[in-house]
Amino acid sequence: KQEVTQIPAALSVPEGENLVLNCSFTDSAIYNLQWFRQDPGKGLTSLLLIQSSQREQTSGRLNASLDKSSGRSTLYIAASQPGDSATYLCAVPGSNYKLTFGKGTLLTVNP
């Protein structure tokens, strides 16, 4: 059974810092991994999808990496801003048409 873990559960940083969010998964037989952002009371917004054949995917100040062999992905946020404050979730698809999500990292960027 696939399990996804995100560390840390919460992170508070001053504005301008570069930061890394971690995601680990137990079954490395995945074909992609997706990072989402969730604002309070809102839905999930897709940030990046990284294919199993890729090592990295970039969008603006965001960079996601994937190491299937070690079962890990990281989301790097450069030059953080208060508007980046949200919960960040990673998810991997399984063979039973289910996305398995981590519990998320609550990020607070302080002005």
Next chain:
Amino acid sequence: NAGVTQTPKFQVLKTGQSMTLQCAQDMNHEYMSWYRQDPGMGLRLIHYSVGAGITDQGEVPNGYNVSRSTTEDFPLRLLSAAPSQTSVYFCASSYSFAASQPQHFGDGTRLSIL
């Protein structure tokens, strides 16, 4: 560019009542699904559909029904609401479940059962 639209955004029901949560997407996506999000439990799959006329159960299907008569719509029905169904419900869609297709989520329906 509407994406995935869920209605209503909020709903309060009494125990035993029934209701339908609506989900519509305008991206011609084949795959659609329903998740519930609960504190400490994360997101759990309720039901999913890989195309019109095809539905299947996820990990927490009890108390819920779905149908998929069109590609665009995937309603979720609560048959007899129970307090344990108090949750935030999200509908998601993608062109296909596999490979390079990201999942798109709606803004959710916040449901309280009294």
